[in-house]
Each structure stands twice: as structure tokens, then as C-alpha cells.
Amino acid sequence: MPTRRRFWCATLGTPLLALSCSLAHAWTDKPVTMLVPAPAGGSMDVMARILADQLSQELGKAVVVDNKPGAGGAIAANALKSAAADGQTVMFTANNILTEIPHVMRTSFKPLSDVKPVAAVAKTGMVMVAAPTLEPKTLKGFISYAKTHAGQLSFASYSSGTSSHYAGMIFNQKAGLDLQHIPFAGSPPALSQVMGGQIAIMFDGIVTSRAMITAGKLQAYGVASKTRSPLLPDVPTLSEQGFADLNFSNWLGVVVASSVPADTVERMHATLTKAATAAKVRERMQQAGYEPVPSQTPKELGQSLQQDYERNAAIVKAFHIQLNP
Structure with missing residues (x-):
């Protein structure tokens, strides 16, 4: 935490403000690793780096983008699962990694139970x-x-x-x-x-x-x-x-392992939302071809993820789309 912010926290006069500052500090005392289940230079990676740049300024800590493509997102997801449950390792992903790919490819992670969404920052x-x-x-x-x-x-x-x-x-x-x-x-x-x-x-x-x-x-x-x-x-x-059923979009955002505590997720959500709504992030986002998304709570995102997963499962079944080995 920068010195000026630490001094401000130390001189707070109310328990509520002091607690707020303490909670903020809990997620900013170490660098953050942002896993990306896609190669460097791709559209998902571009958006991840836009967010990481702003997030590092918000936290006052380094946010390191670590590309781990392959296996339908499983390589990155497994690295996320094996990391400490402190919120210092996150994954930036498009939601189709969690709601589409598991229906057609055998993956070593369970998208609705091994990870949980924190914040959506853009959509395409x-x-x-x-x-x-x-x-x-x-x-x-x-x-x-x-x-x-x-x-x-x-x-x-x-x-x-x-x-x-x-x-x-x-x-x-x-x-x-x-x-x-x-x-x-x-x-x-x-x-x-x-x-x-x-x-x-x-x-x-x-x-x-x-x-x-x-x-x-x-x-x-x-x-x-x-x-x-x-x-x-x-x-x-x-x-x-006349084709109302053709309604497809992907949100891009941050997810964490399901073992990360709920209070940590809430603090992460607040910081990520602030970073994603910064004017320069919005400008770079649009230049890259992405649209902003309305803020949703982690709970609402989880419900949306479940709905998309079930919708895609129904499509796969209806059109007899086969699971790839």
C-alpha cells in the first residue's frame, strides 16, 4: 500500500472506516497473477492486458498476465485451482470457456463448481x-x-x-x-x-x-x-x-477458484468494477471491439453462468453435437 494511503488509514477516526481500509489492504499486499486461457496477442489476451494495466494502478501492485492456453481452458483453470485461496491468482476468461467448451470437450475441471465469477468487465x-x-x-x-x-x-x-x-x-x-x-x-x-x-x-x-x-x-x-x-x-x-433465438454474446471477466472466501470475492469485485469503468479502459475497450457491460454482482454472474451453461447443453442435445475426444 502506498505510504500516503497507509498514513490516511492509520489516522482514521471511526471503527467503520478503519475496518474498510483494513479490508481493502487485505487484497493489495501482494502482486496479482492473472491467468489467461488463450495465447498472447489474441482478443482475450488484449482485453486482459487492458484490465491488468488499470488494475495495477488501482492496487499499487504488479498485475502479471500469465498466458496458459490449451486443453479447452483446463490448463489455466487447473493452475487457478491449485493456487492459494487468497485472491492473488485470478483468471481472466471469456464465459464460453465455462459454458460452451465443457459440453464438447472433456475437461479436467468442473466449470460450475471449481470456479466462481467475480466481475464481468466487457462483452462481445x-x-x-x-x-x-x-x-x-x-x-x-x-x-x-x-x-x-x-x-x-x-x-x-x-x-x-x-x-x-x-x-x-x-x-x-x-x-x-x-x-x-x-x-x-x-x-x-x-x-x-x-x-x-x-x-x-x-x-x-x-x-x-x-x-x-x-x-x-x-x-x-x-x-x-x-x-x-x-x-x-x-x-x-x-x-x-424475425430470429429472436439468435441472441449470442460472451462476457469477459475475472473468475477465481471456488475456495476463495466470499468476502475476498466481494472486495475484488469492487476493485475490478472500478478499474473496468475507468475512462481510459472504456476507450481502449471500444478500440479493441468490446462493449462495456452493466455491473452484476458475483451472485448474479453465477446465475447467468448457470443459465448459459444449461442453454448450451440443450443446444448440444437438440442438434446432436458430439463430444470431441
Whole structure:
């Protein structure tokens, strides 16, 4: 704790303020390790480093980003579980690591019992995109086009068992189409096939598609959410075009091991929320293609996580999506 803050704490005149300062000190007396279940340089890592920079200023301590990709997030999650339950080791993750991947990949951690959410700091939506050379310029036009080219078109995803895959399957069903699913190992290779016209459409994250939409390298048929995205304000939602079930987004935030005490989680939540709402963090967040999220308590986030997990389980069952070995 900086000297000036320590002196201020020592001169507090009321037990309540003294207790408040003591509790604040309990989470700031050591550096923090922020695990990221993704490679350095990826979109999740970018957001983690934006938050870590501000968090280190709030705490007056170093916040070290430690990338541990692989095994569907299990490598990072297991490192989190094995760390001391003092809140000094946290994991910055997208919620799909906890709510999507465990349904289609065997993982060595239980997403709803081994970890618990602390604070969501940003979110990313999805958008349905196609090559600008594809003749239909509206969603309605594309559906008509796909029906007259039955059996000839496909949709890409950035891996089986992800929201990109789920959205494509639901769209296929609701629109009465027979688009074939072609999974890729990530968004960039899938988008290159869509931009080249080899694959008709893709549901992609706004983070990776927005720049190409703006540059005219992709056209957008609709955003997969209930409300329009401030990052693509001129693109209508799929919901307002008759597809209310196409509502997909991921929040990004901090989780800890379930063994971390509730009072520590509450103090962490307050500090993380303050860091995430700093003006320069919001600015960098938007530049990276993320949107801010309304503050939710750890309990509310836990309930949201449970709902997303159950929804994805139902999608996997309904479309007979197979578990990968």
C-alpha cells in the first residue's frame, strides 16, 4: 500500500472506516497473477492486458498476465485451482470457456463448481457476415437465395461446439435451410474463406469482423442480439428481422477458484468494477471491439453462468453435437 494511503488509514477516526481500509489492504499486499486461457496477442489476451494495466494502478501492485492456453481452458483453470485461496491468482476468461467448451470437450475441471465469477468487465457480440460479392444484400434476400441454391451453400464456424456453430445451426433450422457446417480452427481462417466466397456465411465475433465490415471486405446481415450494437449501429439485429433465438454474446471477466472466501470475492469485485469503468479502459475497450457491460454482482454472474451453461447443453442435445475426444 502506498505510504500516503497507509498514513490516511492509520489516522482514521471511526471503527467503520478503519475496518474498510483494513479490508481493502487485505487484497493489495501482494502482486496479482492473472491467468489467461488463450495465447498472447489474441482478443482475450488484449482485453486482459487492458484490465491488468488499470488494475495495477488501482492496487499499487504488479498485475502479471500469465498466458496458459490449451486443453479447452483446463490448463489455466487447473493452475487457478491449485493456487492459494487468497485472491492473488485470478483468471481472466471469456464465459464460453465455462459454458460452451465443457459440453464438447472433456475437461479436467468442473466449470460450475471449481470456479466462481467475480466481475464481468466487457462483452462481445456476434454478427452474421458474408462476402460483399454475394448478391443478396439483406437477410431476407439471402434466405431466398439459399433456398434456390439448396444443397450448394455452407456456413463456417470457428470450431465445433462454439456459439459460432450453435448460431449457424439455429439459423439453419429457423430459416428452413440446409447449409452445411464447416468448422475451422479459429476465426481468421474461417473468415478468409467467407471473404473469398468459398463459404456463404459465418456467425463471427464483432471483435474480429468489425474492421473488415467497415473496410467493405465483409457485408453484415444482422447482429445476433436483442439490441443493436453500438459498434455496428447501422446493422439491424437478427431479432428484429424475425430470429429472436439468435441472441449470442460472451462476457469477459475475472473468475477465481471456488475456495476463495466470499468476502475476498466481494472486495475484488469492487476493485475490478472500478478499474473496468475507468475512462481510459472504456476507450481502449471500444478500440479493441468490446462493449462495456452493466455491473452484476458475483451472485448474479453465477446465475447467468448457470443459465448459459444449461442453454448450451440443450443446444448440444437438440442438434446432436458430439463430444470431441
